[in-house]
Amino acid sequence: MTGALIQRIRRLFYDRSGPLTAELKLSDGGPAVGRWPGHMLPDATTDLVCGFCATGCSLTAHIRGDNAVTLSPNTQHPVNLGMACPKGWEALSALDAGNRATQPLIRRQGRLEPVEWDEAAEEMLTRMRAVQAEHGPDSCAFLSTGQIPLEEMAFLGLLARGPLGIRHGDGNTRQCMATAVAAYKQSFGFDAPPYTYADFEVSDCIILVGSNLSIAHPIMWERIKLNRNNPDIVVIDPRFTETAQGATHHLQIQPKSDLTLLYGVARQIIEIGGVDTEFVRNHTRDFEAFSEFVRPFDLAHTSAVTGLTAREIQTLAAQICNAKAASLWWTMGVNQSHEGVLVAQAIINIALMTGNIGRPGTGANSITGQCNAMGSRLFSNTTCLAGGHPFADPSARALVSQTTGLPEHLLPESAGWAYDQIIRGVLDGQIKALWVIATNSAHSWIQKSGLSEALEALDLLVVQDMYADTQTAELADIVLPAAAWGEKEGVFINSERRLGVIRAVRRAPGAALTDFRIFKLIAEQSGNADLFSRWTDPESAFRMLAETTRGNVCDISGITSYEQISETGGIQWPYRGEQDNGAERRLFSDGCFPTADGRARFVFGSPRAPKAQKSRSWPLTLTTGRGTAVQWHTQTRTSRSAVLKKLYPESVYIEINALDAAIRGINDGSEVAVQSPDATVRATAHVVSTLRPGTVFMPMHYDETNMLTFAEFDPSSRQPSYKYAVVEVRPVGTTLS
Ligand SMILES: Nc1nc2c(c(=O)[nH]1)N[C@H]1C(S)=C(S)[C@@H](COP(=O)(O)OP(=O)(O)OC[C@H]3O[C@@H](n4cnc5c(=O)[nH]c(N)nc54)[C@H](O)[C@@H]3O)O[C@H]1N2
Numbered sequence: 001m002t003g004a005l006i007q008r009i010r011r012l013f014y015d016r017s018g019p020l021t022a023e024l025k026l027s028d029g030g031p032a033v034g035r036w037p038g039h040m041l042p043d044a045t046t047d048l049v050c051g052f053c054a055t056g057c058s059l060t061a062h063i064r065g066d067n068a069v070t071l072s073p074n075t076q077h078p079v080n081l082g083m084a085c086p087k088g089w090e091a092l093s094a095l096d097a098g099n100r101a102t103q104p105l106i107r108r109q110g111r112l113e114p115v116e117w118d119e120a121a122e123e124m125l126t127r128m129r130a131v132q133a134e135h136g137p138d139s140c141a142f143l144s145t146g147q148i149p150l151e152e153m154a155f156l157g158l159l160a161r162g163p164l165g166i167r168h169g170d171g172n173t174r175q176c177m178a179t180a181v182a183a184y185k186q187s188f189g190f191d192a193p194p195y196t197y198a199d200f201e202v203s204d205c206i207i208l209v210g211s212n213l214s215i216a217h218p219i220m221w222e223r224i225k226l227n228r229n230n231p232d233i234v235v236i237d238p239r240f241t242e243t244a245q246g247a248t249h250h251l252q253i254q255p256k257s258d259l260t261l262l263y264g265v266a267r268q269i270i271e272i273g274g275v276d277t278e279f280v281r282n283h284t285r286d287f288e289a290f291s292e293f294v295r296p297f298d299l300a301h302t303s304a305v306t307g308l309t310a311r312e313i314q315t316l317a318a319q320i321c322n323a324k325a326a327s328l329w330w331t332m333g334v335n336q337s338h339e340g341v342l343v344a345q346a347i348i349n350i351a352l353m354t355g356n357i358g359r360p361g362t363g364a365n366s367i368t369g370q371c372n373a374m375g376s377r378l379f380s381n382t383t384c385l386a387g388g389h390p391f392a393d394p395s396a397r398a399l400v401s402q403t404t405g406l407p408e409h410l411l412p413e414s415a416g417w418a419y420d421q422i423i424r425g426v427l428d429g430q431i432k433a434l435w436v437i438a439t440n441s442a443h444s445w446i447q448k449s450g451l452s453e454a455l456e457a458l459d460l461l462v463v464q465d466m467y468a469d470t471q472t473a474e475l476a477d478i479v480l481p482a483a484a485w486g487e488k489e490g491v492f493i494n495s496e497r498r499l500g501v502i503r504a505v506r507r508a509p510g511a512a513l514t515d516f517r518i519f520k521l522i523a524e525q526s527g528n529a530d531l532f533s534r535w536t537d538p539e540s541a542f543r544m545l546a547e548t549t550r551g552n553v554c555d556i557s558g559i560t561s562y563e564q565i566s567e568t569g570g571i572q573w574p575y576r577g578e579q580d581n582g583a584e585r586r587l588f589s590d591g592c593f594p595t596a597d598g599r600a601r602f603v604f605g606s607p608r609a610p611k612a613q614k615s616r617s618w619p620l621t622l623t624t625g626r627g628t629a630v631q632w633h634t635q636t637r638t639s640r641s642a643v644l645k646k647l648y649p650e651s652v653y654i655e656i657n658a659l660d661a662a663i664r665g666i667n668d669g670s671e672v673a674v675q676s677p678d679a680t681v682r683a684t685a686h687v688v689s690t691l692r693p694g695t696v697f698m699p700m701h702y703d704e705t706n707m708l709t710f711a712e713f714d715p716s717s718r719q720p721s722y723k724y725a726v727v728e729v730r731p732v733g734t735t736l737s
Pocket residue numbers: 053054176209210211212213215216217236237238239241253254255256257258331332333334368369370623624625626627628629630631632633723
């Protein structure tokens with residue numbers, strides 16, 4: 001080992017959680033003091049944004065000695081107003097888990113063996129270069145995440161797609177938000193969710209489409225509860241969810257019939273004279289063509305397709321037209337669909353035609369999933385260039401090059417393959433090396449039978465995770481142990497475009513490094529230290545990245561430090577400087593949209609059936625989603641909490657309507673076999689009254705569920721349609737045909 005290398009490794013080990021600049025406040029609110037650790041400050045607190053969902057609650061970490069010992073909701077924060085859901089309260093337990101990845105691992109003779117960092121990085125780079133030399137740049141890919149700070153995402157995207165020459169990179173944001181991104185870009189000219197959470201509190205008609213808010217975003221649901229206007233709360237969902245149960249109206253729509261419903265409602269709005277003609281004339285395009293297009297969606301047709309009554313459809317149209325401020329919100333029931341982009345745009349169209357945009361309590365509002373999916377949308381360098389610019393924009397390329405120090409020719413020039421194309425490459429052998437960062441694809445990918453075997457068969461699978469025993473890490477050739485939320489610093493952007501800071505309040509276990517430092521190590525070890533010399537620490541990286549947004553719709557060039565963000569309770573983009581001050585801000589209040597002519601577009605297209613078709617063999621529609629407020633995704637984190645574990649079923653279950661259960665001889669609590677054209681899994685039957693006959697539901701948190709899903713994708717967003725498959729369910733003991 002060279003002296004320089006030893007120096008570098010030593011530095012990495014002695015400062016393994018990144019620069020620990022967590023500013024500490026005394027719990028009595030006294031002045032900020034010192035750097036942590038090293039300072040023994042009993043009873044100090046520091047605030048950090050939650051690392052689970054995109055609500056972006058602020059949590060207060062209570063520190064004893066040099067360790068956060070407990071968390072409580074921040075009472076001063078404009079997002080959560082002193083509230084947090086159980087995942088937030090219990091977030092430290094994910095860090096305490098005994099199975100944390102603490103040492104880099106390399107597979108030798110079939111077993112993962114601990115090695116030093118330099119060896120792991122060297123092995124990864126050597127094997128990746130060998131794959132590239134033999135099979136070309138298209139043979140390497142990475143899959144990343146919406147759950148690490150934006151500084152880390154940007155570093156990864158620029159390093160991997162730049163000097164490392166990895167052509168294809170995408171992230172789990174594709175599974176989640178790609179549809180909203182595509183819809184906003186086409187309709188508004190930029191990926192710009194326009195709202196602020198205060199809109200929940202002042203709207204007098206709140207329409208939730210395919211969103212189980214009280215489970216998936218519990219604190220947003222609490223914000224609705226603070227609404228003093230006695231609003232109509234309409235939930236459009238094939239299931240009578242916890243959210244529907246707390247709403248004023250539930251429209252129990254047939255799965256994947258939303259597009260017809262929304263066009264039917266648009267036609268009704270036109271018929272009853274509910275169009276805001278002035279707004280449409282001054283701020284939109286293509287309304288005439290749209291109104292012509294929706295004419296065939298009369299009540300009879302809409303009712304037949306959606307399973308709703310004509311009265312329900314008329315009532316919804318009237319509610320929107322009678323509201324002073326109507327807001328439409330959507331989540332995965334819309335995004336995860338074979339025609340999700342059109343559905344999202346149909347929601348946008350309703351907001352536009354009724355002038356419900358840019359005013360308090362209004363909006364066509366996509367709710368984000370992961371804590372930093374909004375950051376990944378702008379900074380990951382996978383679907384656009386850092387700062388939210390099109391790859392091909394020459395002035396943006398110059399700006400990004402100038403601010404980051406990377407020469408223009410090393411900036412990615414276009415998007416690589418999308419997630420589904422990368423997985424297809426893994427399955428058909430075109431992808432030979434894959435680097436997976438902070439996502440658990442072997443569990444969460446759609447219709448995944450055969451995927452684990454294909455991942456295992458790769459020439460090289462590198463998994464960078466906080467645990468070494470995730471379904472994906474167990475298949476890895478190399479495991480890179482990562483520090484997690486709570487052990488590092490950086491910026492997340494929440495659902496309402498608010499930047500929030502995370503802080504190091506714990507020391508990472510063993511030799512685990514922050515993702516930022518892992519990327520730095522790989523940059524240096526691959527001979528690219530000079531290119532990334534400006535990437536010294538997350539806050540310096542943040543300053544560069546803020547500069548890359550200058551002049552763009554998401555301009556945050558007015559933000560120059562983490563302290564500025566934390567002191568103000570988070571800052572919503574855009575923030576160019578003092579002219580953008582103010583606690584809550586929404587977009588488009590001037591009716592001006594970031595399209596070439598300043599007008600929003602009506603975009604529409606004909607509904608079509610999903611490819612998975614019901615039949616005599618496959619008579620049930622399977623839909624999937626979040627099961628409880630205490631389970632997070634593939635459960636790598638939430639299953640570490642003894643408290644949370646008490647609050648959800650340990651093994652996989654399927655919800656089935658009483659009628660469907662009775663005709664199959666299935667009792668509540670009994671074991672059943674769920675069969676799709678692809679796979680069969682065992683589950684416990686939960687006989688419920690919350691589903692219509694013909695539809696069954698399985699939560700995504702169990703490994704079995706994605707054995708059964710059906711891989712169809714929205715053609716323009718390439719987002720997987722996780723919520724529509726066909727299955728049969730039988731009591732165990734019966735032969736499956
Ligand atoms: N507790 C918890 N909270 C989370 C997460 C978690 O794992 N656990 N994950 C976070 C992430 S990343 C995301 S993306 C969000 C997801 O948040 P949500 O989208 O709210 O959650 P889901 O349960 O996936 O889907 C919402 C609803 O869509 C409905 N649905 C299914 N098909 C259709 C359809 O055809 N039409 C309509 N209208 N509705 C349909 C389902 O019945 C379900 O109730 O949650 C975030 N918050």
